Amino acid sequence: MNIRRLVAAAIGAAAFALPPAAGAQPIKLGELNSYKVFPAFLEPYRKGMDLALDEVNAAGGVLGRPLEIVSRDDTGNPGDAVRVAEELISREKVALLMGTFASNVGLAVSDLARQRKLPFLAAEPLTDKLVWENGNKYTFRLRASTYMQTAMLVPEAAKLGRKRWAIVYPNYEYGQAATTAFKKQMIALQPGGIEFVEQAVPLGKIDTGPVVQALIDAKPDAIFSSLFGTDLARFVREGQLRGLFKDRPVFNLLGGEPEYLDALKEEAPVGWWVTGYPWYAIDTAEHRRFRDAYQAKFSDYPRLGSVVGYSAVKAAAAAIRKAGSTDAEKLVAAMSGLAFDSPFGRITFRALDHQSTMGAYVGRTAVKDGKGVMVDWRYADGRDYLPSDDTVRRMRP
Amino acid sequence: MTLASFVAQLLNGLAGASALFLVAAGLTLIFGVTRVVNFAHGSLYMLGAYAAWALVQVLGHGPLGFWGSVLLAAAAVAVVGAVIEVLLLKRIYAAPHLLQLTATFGVVLIVRDATLAVWGADDLLGPRAPGFSGAVDVFGSAVPSYELLLLAIGPAVLLLLWRLLTGTRFGMLVRAATENRLLAGALGVDERRLFTTVFAIGAFLAGLAGALQLPREPANLGMDLAIIAEAFVVTVVGGLGSIPGAFLAALLIGVVKALCVSAGTVAFDGFSVDFPKLTLVAEFVVMALVLAVKPQGLLGSVAAMPPTTQVAEQRALVVPPGRNAALAGLAALALTALLPFAGDDYALVLATDVLVFALFAASLQFMMGTGGMASFGHAAYFGLGAYGAAIAVKHGAPMELALCLAPLAALAGALVFGWFCVRLSGVYLAMLTLAFAQIVWSVAFQWDAVTGGSNGLVGIWPAAWLAPRRAYFWFALAVCGAALAALAWIARSPFGYALRAGRDSPLRAEALGIDVRAIQWTAFAIAGTFAGVAGGLFAFSKGSISPETLAIPRSVDALVMVLLGGINALAGPLLGAAAFTWLADTLARATEYWRAVLGGAILVIVLAFPLGIGGALERLWRRAAR
Incomplete structure (x- = not known):
């Protein structure tokens, strides 16, 4: 970290008019994540953070001080996460906490942030509870939540007018929340008797043969899945073999994220509706700049994790800049309603519930040159897929 | 559920059972002879999948390339297993009960990080098996032909092992050592060589199971922990050391799980049960029921029970502090x-x-x-x-x-x-x-x-x-x-x-x-x-x-702490908890590959202080007092 900081400072000094004042104490961001539990997502995430950090420091840091990320492995376990967060707070004296992946870890750290009165920028956890039922003054969430991403798919699903839906999901918070949100929103949009058949599978341990067979036996008209990672790869292969997807529209939350789609290579499903990240095709100026810088630095293409890590650091820097201080209360005040630029365009942390308006790309899958890609995609802006303000207010404690 | 889909589900369950049996067979063989609770067996299984993936890239997707890769991967894993036995376990057979478990836990940590370092974080999807890439019509349900192949491989391996154990001199020695290790040793059986061989065979089976999994599942870093608990359950339900028992148990668990999935949500009088959700614990419920009725598993015998390790340390008169x-x-x-x-x-x-x-x-x-x-x-x-x-x-x-x-x-x-x-x-x-x-x-x-x-x-x-x-x-x-x-x-x-x-x-x-x-x-x-x-x-x-x-993992942490500290040392838990917590905390901050380093540290402690840190200190204390 020191060498990186030196290099960043050197580049900054050479190229820009405002180098961080010599000897200025860095501002520390306390980052924690489950690097060893979800490496496929989090290694690109770490690279994204590094890129953003370089950019911020090359431009002179914030408040005339260089930015530093103190990163910790939370081992994917809430108890350990709280411990390393305590270390970041009390020993590293970080300005804010950020990161986390799994819902339970995110919620535990969020409650610690409330207890220790320090801002927490939850980068990845998708659980709706983080900003609603369990929301608190100190917690902000970057990614589009489970509810939002489901809402992005539902209009397409409802348009099909199918009566009998099979739902398959990983049996924990994320999958359960996606299923609940899907059923609720479908019933609201498509009146007149929808049936749902459900298969809950243990995370990472899908028993593909029986699950696919059971879904076939249920004779659904369409399928909604929130599987990802290894479970998704197995489900796709087995489902294709057994003909589950024949003549059945399939919707898969997160299915278009390169982290999960790329592993399938030429066996990627065709014609599924997914949320994801078509990095190869997004041609806005801000995304091009991000993608080029990323590829130049790492000789690798960005994944969704890269965008999340990059945007989280940019958000933290913007918050400190706006607050003009690293004081926790001032930071929290600055983050409510904070707008900042990300590779997906300008994003705001809503003052109402601290949910960011970061969206996701919605499209259909296809296979091109032996690789899974998203086609016919559009950017779904997060702000359009949230419940009414009153509903949100009622949910927040 | 129609009869056709019931048959299809039965086949699914049996195919799953076959894959599970291969892992469990190796585990039960190793336990039967060496009494080592090999926590690293899942890691060997994962290595098998990764090795097969890597070999397929070199040898090609043709029949020879694919099946050659599977066998070579299993052989490579067998070598890894033998190395673990010779370098590590051989040194601590005399140590207190279950210390080997701590050692193999160290191996798990090292293998995980090594796999991540070598093959990277992304899931690696392998090819479909040549000749078995399609599906077969069974009473109107499409069943992948590879599942049917697995269905055959399980019993074939069972028969081969059976033949090996009952028809050869080597098998006779293995059975003798399983029944009574001390007596076999006294009769001149070279335990050291036997143990290494058995460990290698067990590792081969784990590697084979991992390699055969490649057409069904991408090689991924979660494979080790995903299988290990289930493999233990199969081993125990079948009766420790009993290979036919492991086969029966795998069948039982595979079929129960498949039926849970296919039953769906069933409404009973006034309440409903979501059977697919039961797959989270189905194998453990089966185990609890079987052990409640048959305390030695389905085919286990009293003789195959592990002898209580009568370490001198344990027998020493305990003096009140x-x-x-x-x-x-x-x-x-x-x-x-x-x-x-x-x-x-x-x-x-x-x-x-x-x-x-x-x-x-x-x-x-x-x-x-x-x-x-x-x-x-x-x-x-x-x-x-x-x-x-x-x-x-x-x-x-x-x-x-x-x-x-x-x-x-x-x-x-x-x-x-x-x-x-x-x-x-x-x-x-x-x-x-x-x-x-x-x-x-x-x-x-x-x-x-x-x-x-x-x-x-x-x-x-x-x-x-x-x-x-x-x-x-x-x-x-x-x-x-x-x-x-x-x-x-x-x-x-x-x-x-x-x-x-x-x-x-x-x-x-x-x-x-x-x-x-x-x-x-x-x-x-x-x-x-x-x-x-x-x-x-x-x-x-x-x-x-x-x-x-x-x-x-919380239970395993506690076990590791107790064994690191010394199972009979008064201050053992305190020392073990302090060492483990402090090491994990410090290493996680010091290095990216902290799990491997932690695993290495555990191995060093286990090899240096077989009686635990507390045991070693007590011995020093006694020597000083004398």
Whole structure:
């Protein structure tokens, strides 16, 4: 970290008019994540953070001080996460906490942030509870939540007018929340008797043969899945073999994220509706700049994790800049309603519930040159897929 | 469900069972002969998949390339297995019971990080098997032909192993060593070579199973832990050391799971059961039921029970700690109480963790060391305590009351589960505790309304007077200090002597009029209660709890702490908890590959101090006193 900081400072000094004042104490961001539990997502995430950090420091840091990320492995376990967060707070004296992946870890750290009165920028956890039922003054969430991403798919699903839906999901918070949100929103949009058949599978341990067979036996008209990672790869292969997807529209939350789609290579499903990240095709100026810088630095293409890590650091820097201080209360005040630029365009942390308006790309899958890609995609802006303000207010404690 | 789909589901279940059997067969073979509870067996399975993937890239996707890769991968894993046995396990066969488990746990950590370093984080999808890439029509359901192939491979391997074990001289020696290792050795069987060979064969089977998984599942970093618990369950349900038993058990579990999935949500009179959700614990429920009826598994025999390792250390007359030890304990307590004046806030957080885990480990040590009842599911009582306290807080109880309820919740669980567990012994007992722990875990995981489901419960903070970190630290020190002293006192009271008598010689103990089972049940309940105290303290130190509090890794951590510290050393749990927690915390910050380094550190400790850190210190102490 020191060498990186030196290099960043050197580049900054050479190229820009405002180098961080010599000897200025860095501002520390306390980052924690489950690097060893979800490496496929989090290694690109770490690279994204590094890129953003370089950019911020090359431009002179914030408040005339260089930015530093103190990163910790939370081992994917809430108890350990709280411990390393305590270390970041009390020993590293970080300005804010950020990161986390799994819902339970995110919620535990969020409650610690409330207890220790320090801002927490939850980068990845998708659980709706983080900003609603369990929301608190100190917690902000970057990614589009489970509810939002489901809402992005539902209009397409409802348009099909199918009566009998099979739902398959990983049996924990994320999958359960996606299923609940899907059923609720479908019933609201498509009146007149929808049936749902459900298969809950243990995370990472899908028993593909029986699950696919059971879904076939249920004779659904369409399928909604929130599987990802290894479970998704197995489900796709087995489902294709057994003909589950024949003549059945399939919707898969997160299915278009390169982290999960790329592993399938030429066996990627065709014609599924997914949320994801078509990095190869997004041609806005801000995304091009991000993608080029990323590829130049790492000789690798960005994944969704890269965008999340990059945007989280940019958000933290913007918050400190706006607050003009690293004081926790001032930071929290600055983050409510904070707008900042990300590779997906300008994003705001809503003052109402601290949910960011970061969206996701919605499209259909296809296979091109032996690789899974998203086609016919559009950017779904997060702000359009949230419940009414009153509903949100009622949910927040 | 139509008959056709029932048949298809049956086939699915059987194919899954075949894959599972290959892993379990290796595990049971290794255990039968060497008595090593090989925690690294899942890692060998994962290595098999990765090796096959890498080989296929070189040898091509043709029939020769694919099947050649599968066999070569299995052979490579066999070599890895042999190396682990020769370099590591061979050195610690004489060490106390289950120390090998700690060593293989170190191997698990190293293999995971090595795999990540070599093959990277992304899932690696392998090719479909040439010749078996399509599906076959079975009564109108499309069944992948590869599943049918697996269906055949399982029994074929069973027959081959059967042939090897019954028809060859080598097999005869293996069976002899499984029945009675000491006697086989006395008759001139070269144990060392036999052990290495058996370990290599077991590893070969694990590697083969992993390689054969490639057409069904991309090689990924979660494979090791995904399979290991299930493989253990199959081994135990079938009867330790029995290969046909493992086959039967795999069939039973595979079919039960497939039927759970296919049953869907079934409405009974007034309530409905979501059967697919049961797959979370189906194998553990099956294990609990089988062990309740057949304490040695389906085909296990009494003779195949592990002999209680009569390490000299265990048999040594236990002297109650004298005045010097008591004074040393008090001095350590006083010294520790000064920590807030020396260290920073984080030192207090870490020290609170160490204290809580020391108490948790001590409660396990009481059961394992003094009671001779190893537990693989001790987290259940830790978690029951934590959940008991947290649920009480959520219903408006003040912290003080919630902390008192924590041990009671754990006690209730320990009384019920203990009643069943003390009827078994050895690894069977340990696995039954694991089954109960997993059942409790799955309830906590699923019962959203009460336990918060997979998210757990948040907002469990101490009352205002304990909110400062130093106040909570002193509180934890007082409670854990008192509890540790109480455990040490119980272990050296007449009750403790009776418990040890039951451990070392149940027959003689019975003859002396000791009700061994009742004593063990009481010990079980005591251990559970103290673990519950630790769990309650844990919940309030973290502010939240989730099902991880009672998951398998938590139980494994406790086992590792006890064995690192020394299973019979008075200060063992404290030293083990301190070493493990401090190492994990420091290494995680120092290096990216901290898991591998932690695994390496565990191996060094295990090899250098087979009696644990505490055991080594006690020996030094005794030598100095002489």
